[in-house]
Structures are given as C-alpha cells and as structure tokens.
Amino acid sequence: DAKTTQPNSMESNEEEPVHLPCNHSTISGTDYIHWYRQLPSQGPEYVIHGLTSNVNNRMASLAIAEDRKSSTLILHRATLRDAAVYYCILRSFGGSNYKLTFGKGTLLTVNP
Amino acid sequence: NAGVTQTPKFRVLKTGQSMTLLCAQDMNHEYMYWYRQDPGMGLRLIHYSVGEGTTAKGEVPDGYNVSRLKKQNFLLGLESAAPSQTSVYFCASSYDRGGIGNQPQHFGDGTRLSIL
Numbered sequence: 001d002a003k004t005t006q007p008n009s010m011e012s013n014e015e016e017p018v019h020l021p022c023n024h025s026t027i028s029g030t031d032y033i034h035w036y037r038q039l040p041s042q043g044p045e046y047v048i049h050g051l052t053s054n055v056n057n058r059m060a061s062l063a064i065a066e067d068r069k070s071s072t073l074i075l076h077r078a079t080l081r082d083a084a085v086y087y088c089i090l091r092s093f094g095g096s097n098y099k100l101t102f103g104k105g106t107l108l109t110v111n112p
Numbered sequence: 113n114a115g116v117t118q119t120p121k122f123r124v125l126k127t128g129q130s131m132t133l134l135c136a137q138d139m140n141h142e143y144m145y146w147y148r149q150d151p152g153m154g155l156r157l158i159h160y161s162v163g164e165g166t167t168a169k170g171e172v173p174d175g176y177n178v179s180r181l182k183k184q185n186f187l188l189g190l191e192s193a194a195p196s197q198t199s200v201y202f203c204a205s206s207y208d209r210g211g212i213g214n215q216p217q218h219f220g221d222g223t224r225l226s227i228l
Contacts, residue, residue: 032214043116043202043219044155051214087154091214100217102154 004088009107012078020073020106022088027068032091034100035062035073037084044087044102047073083110114138118203118220125193125227133188133223135203143206144186145170145217146178148199155202161186162208193227200224 005023012018034049048055048062055062061074075082087105116137125131142163147155157170161180177189190197204217
C-alpha cells in the first residue's frame with residue numbers, strides 16, 4: 001500500500017479555517033484519497049474522498065495537488081466538535097483492497 | 113437510522129473465556145469488517161466479509177473467528193481469550209461492489225474489551 005505522511009498534531013482556534021496536510025508521494029493512478037476522523041471514544045467517521053479534482057461536501061473540502069502527491073483537508077470554520085484525530089488514507093480502485101490502512105493521523109486541537 | 117450497532121459496548125473477560133461480539137447494520141451493505149485498535153496504533157483489520165455466507169482473513173486473524181449468516185449481522189468470536197486481545201474492537205460496513213474501493217466505510221462506536 002502507498003504510504004501517507006501527516007503531521008502528528010495541529011492546533012486551531014474556534015471559527016477559524018483549518019488546513020490539514022497529507023503527503024502521498026508514491027500514490028498510484030488508481031488510488032483514491034480518503035479522509036476519516038475519529039472523535040474521542042468513538043469509531044472513525046468518513047469525512048470526504050477524491051481522486052483528482054477538488055471535492056466539497058457539507059463537512060469539509062478536499063484540495064488535491066495537480067501531481068496528486070499531496071492533498072489538504074480544509075475545515076472552513078473549526079468548531080470544538082471538530083477536535084479529533086484525522087486520518088488520510090489511500091484506497092485503490094478495483095482489485096481486492098478491502099481494508100482501510102490507518103496510520104497515526106493528525107491530532108487536531110481546537111481552542112475556544 | 114441506527115447505522116452500525118455494536119454490542120456489547122464494554123466487557124471484561126478472564127483468560128480462557130469465550131465470547132461473541134455482535135455487529136448489526138441497517139444500510140443493506142454487502143461488505144462488513146472487524147478491526148481492532150490498540151493504544152497509539154491505527155486500526156488493524158481482523159476479518160471481513162464480502163457478502164452473506166462469506167468471510168475472509170485480514171491482517172491479524174489469529175485467535176478470532178467470524179460468521180456472516182445474515183446480511184445485516186457480522187459476528188466476531190473469541191474462542192479462548194488472551195490478555196493480548198485486550199483492545200477496542202470496531203465493526204464497519206460499506207456498499208463496495210466489484211472492488212471499486214471508493215465507497216466509504218461506516219463504523220460503529222466500538223466494543224471495549226479487557227481480558228484479565
């Protein structure tokens with residue numbers, strides 16, 4: 001599986017935008033970029049995913065570099081509820097790649 | 113809409129005891145998964161199922177068995193619990209078809225299992 005690299009931790013203030021980076025320099029052409037987050041004492045929660053184009057949904061935006069070797073998850077206005085561990089995961093299109101490979105992720109702290 | 117429900121939420125076992133963790137999903141998903149999460153580590157896949165009546169091994173299957181007799185349920189069994197199996201267990205389901213690989217997985221809130 002292609003590897004992702006994320007900062008161990010980041011800090012933000014409430015109601016400010018947050019940009020969470022992810023490097024994936026060995027990404028293949030069939031890899032989707034997925035983001036999940038895990039709030040304390042809960043299971044992981046799907047946030048967003050994309051392949052080549054930038055994506056938006058009600059939770060966040062995903063900006064993908066033109067060469068696809070990096071991506072950024074954007075939370076437009078952080079709230080206290082956004083404090084969580086954020087995981088950037090690559091998942092291949094096709095084949096039998098059923099598992100999600102979770103790394104250590106980025107611990108996001110949101111200050112009031 | 114309940115999504116993915118895991119029971120029980122907490123359990124303490126003694127070494128050598130057996131137990132079954134139940135996962136139920138109401139989204140009509142084909143695929144279901146069992147993961148474990150240990151402190152400071154990411155989730156690791158134990159077993160998964162691509163449909164009713166089928167199961168397959170994941171990364172860390174030893175000491176566990178699974179069954180998928182009904183599409184909506186995925187059971188994880190520990191035949192003889194060991195302290196090394198103390199962990200938080202997460203079940204997930206997804207609508208993947210044909211190995212597309214771009215469908216999100218939906219997780220339950222976990223079962224916290226301690227084995228003494």
